[in-house]
Amino acid sequence: MMDKKKVSITILATSDIHGNVLPIQYGDNREVHHGLAKVSTIIKAERKTSEHVILIDNGDLIQGTPLTFNYVHNKNNNENPMIKILNHLRYDAAVIGNHEFNYGLNVLHEAVGNSCFPWLSANIIDAEKNTPYFGQPYIIKMIEDVKLAILGVTTHFIPSWEEPSHIAGLKFIDTLNATKQWVSEIIAKENPDILIVSYHGGFERDLISGELTEEPTGENQGFQICKEVEGIHVLFTGHQHREISGMIDNTTVIQPGMNGANVGKVEITLTQDPGENHIDDISSEIISCESVLADNEIVELISEYERETQDWLDNFIGTVEGDMKIEDPLSVRLKDHPYIEFINKMQMEISGAEISCTSLFNNASIGFKEKITMRDVVSNYIYPNTLKVLKLKGEDIKKALELSATYFIVNNSKEIEVNPKFITPKPQHYNYDMWEGINYILDISKPIGSRVTKLEQNGEPLGMNFEYHVVMNNYRASGGGQYTMFKEREVVKEINQDVSELLASYIIERGIIKASLNHNWKVIS
Template sequence: MKLTILSTSDIHGYIYPTDYKQRDQDLPFGLLKINSIIKEIRAKETDLVLVIDNGDFLQGSPLTYYTAKQTKHPARYTSILNDIGFDAGVLGNHEFNYGKEYLADAIATLDHPILCANILNDKGQPAFGKPYELFTFNDLTVAVLGLTTQYIPNWEQPASITGLSFQSAVTCAQEYIPKLQELADIVIVSYHGGFEKDLTTGEPTEALTGENEGFELLKRIPGIDVLLTGHQHREIAAVNSSVAIVQPGDKGHNIGKVSLTIEKEDGKSAILSKKAELISAKNTITSSNMAEKYNGFQNEIEDWLDQKIGDIEGDMWIKDPFQVRLTGHPYIDFIHKVQMEATGTTISGTALFTNDSKGFGPTVTMRDIVTNYIYPNTLAVVEVTGNDLKRALEKSASYFSPSANGQLEVSPAFLYPKAQQYNYDMYAGIDYTIDVSLPIGSRIRHLSYNGKLIQEDDRLEIVINQYRAVGGGNYDMFSADKIIREVTVDMTELIAEYFNKYSPIQPSTFANFQVIQSKTTLLTH
């Protein structure tokens, strides 16, 4: 017999084939295209098909933002997932972004079970859904164990995870896999996490913080037949150490497919073959019935996105994202001003989150705001020492690498195995120089505030987003215990309020930092 496992991951609410930068797009991704592939495979396969979502379904697009913040009814969105007909789903880290209550409400509206064995409540029991699910097909039993990256407390607002504990995926799997081997013929692990080491060489590809434990699951836990992964937005399909593994990217660009040929005799099963592959949505037609059913909701979102919020008198377009990070930009300094205004601080840190950000044109709509400021961040004011601030700037300065021709490029650590443009911060309210010719960790020079050099033991109040304030991005110089006040209004709302108060906006820059190499200034801001 043949068992087919289909896996989505990191959909982030991209149902229609659009990135919402404009109306009526037909881009090569989206869950409605993936649904067409699922339907085709279900119709074609004569044996057994399991469809599993590997997490990060509840946040990440204008659709999910509108559902959470405007309608406040997750069923407006989750009904689409129900129509697709997943057999099981796993929690991702972004499921917590809108709070525990919203997450619980969303889970309650889903037709399929949510699996998560390693996020526990105060009684030491799985806090959401079940740890695993058993699926029985005639005389074949298939177990699916759900696991989620343990690193969530390093990113999430404390209020969203209070009362929860996060266990290592490896530790949890060590407990469950032997039990599942006794209960089932086939053991599948669906892990919302990725690989911390190169699958071929075993060399670390990132800091070994525990955020990703896929390699350890693969190598240390015997008894796993299939390992479904995600979180890193990578595209992986392989059979490694006799385990079939997939990671299908994000936004529904692909669906992971694992095919197992199984023979069962005298009550014992044997896997005769394993195949792992990714099926691209690129040349797939959107599922028309589903699109028509939910067009009213989609148009409602598009109309909301087209609301005019304010005006820009001047140029705030982003033409070259790398140049923005080298020299600063009026859009970045606009975000600084919003953050300073909302918190009453004079030092601000923020990032250009993605290379897809386009900045603002003369007329600014809600669409412009949410497609530039893509995360549901709130703000936190942290009190830090001068040494803390310098360490944060040093980490950001490691974004740059000198190239062979003497120019600057992005350090591979910020690109692989996952692009992390959002982890390079630019600051306002202080003056500083990044000297790329110096070793990483000692590149910051002339760091001053109000004309005076900042000393290691100086105490400073800084506004940054909540993700960074609790140490997100491995900024361990920040932590929840350094937060002295918070603004719990979403940044997109704060941006809209700022326009309401000050529109039209005249673009301007703070001109407070420079990037140099050796004694030659490359670019200044």
């Protein structure tokens, strides 16, 4: 009779790397504690101490930094640096994330084609063939007669944000339904000892109480998956940039944050009996990269890409007359600021629209210094957005302003602060817009839905049934951020060039840009 045998399997997962490799902040090259160079150090250490290691990326890999931007726009005849690194680190699989589509299907096809590992997404479907677009919905790994299945799924909310040309010919099936279907099929066909789902999406409910933490749009279905899909041992998640390690019922759940700040680790131990394997234990943890040194092998691997990126970022493109620097992000969102006014006026001039809206994407934006470089442009305008001009009624604009006004609350000290819903579980500062071409006041002391106390254009009240041409980024124009009042509205004009490129060209053509303020809006309490 064979003796029982113990087998230990380690699964490591990254998610939402967003183009971060070196531990630097490109805005000023200061040191930070994230990036694939640090992740590599952890991976190598785990491979030295663990019996068997499986490595997964959970999506949003190829977009997000000047490194990836410069590669796509200036160096795309070479191998994608992110794929080069994952190939080098011998990843076993990757899942398609929503930001994989940001640079268009050609860039994504090339990245997938050059990968030495499969890209998984069972619910992104070829509309013509009605089969998974990226080929493999799942993979099987055999480790000492232990059969391990890994299914990849992606948030199906992508059409709500992405440029239609970037997802042409694709269907996005409801993630929960697709997961149910494929898990059932995998169990019936493969009978795996371990079933892992890697989901580029997050949790719509509190993991302990089960209370809703966001609008039930379907963007995040992790909690439902754990509750309604039988047979999943481990659910890797992402998209929300949270750090999560725990359990929902019988499913181990993990989410390793963003930018390569951490690595998610799941350890599974099994006992092998003759002809049968039993799971003894599943544990999970988040391994921080904070005190980890960067792997020089990875640094060297992308050294040419990095040198060319830094040279490009240091290109001087223009001068600011006045002050467009951002000192306090909250104050920028409370009253008109020269940087926001500049972005809006640039959008209006380029598009010909009479009204514009934009946001301050995150709290790391520093605005423009006196001498502007490409580094300043791409560090402030961090997304590869394009512009659209919509035909909106005045009532649409008012509804949008009321939605933006929910970004604020008044605290016990009668001070205005950011609504916690825009901070946790995921920072969403980009869902608060500031407008040009209209005059308005938001009074946060008023009840939600009635905070717009002034809304005028040229000294006259905005006509609720009048139509106006409004320019905004494509994410917002598609209804992203729950701005459903913009969905299905007529598109008057599309400008299919990255806003960061438009900004750079605009500054270069003029040489000098002037900081101005017309004080057309403010927030009060």
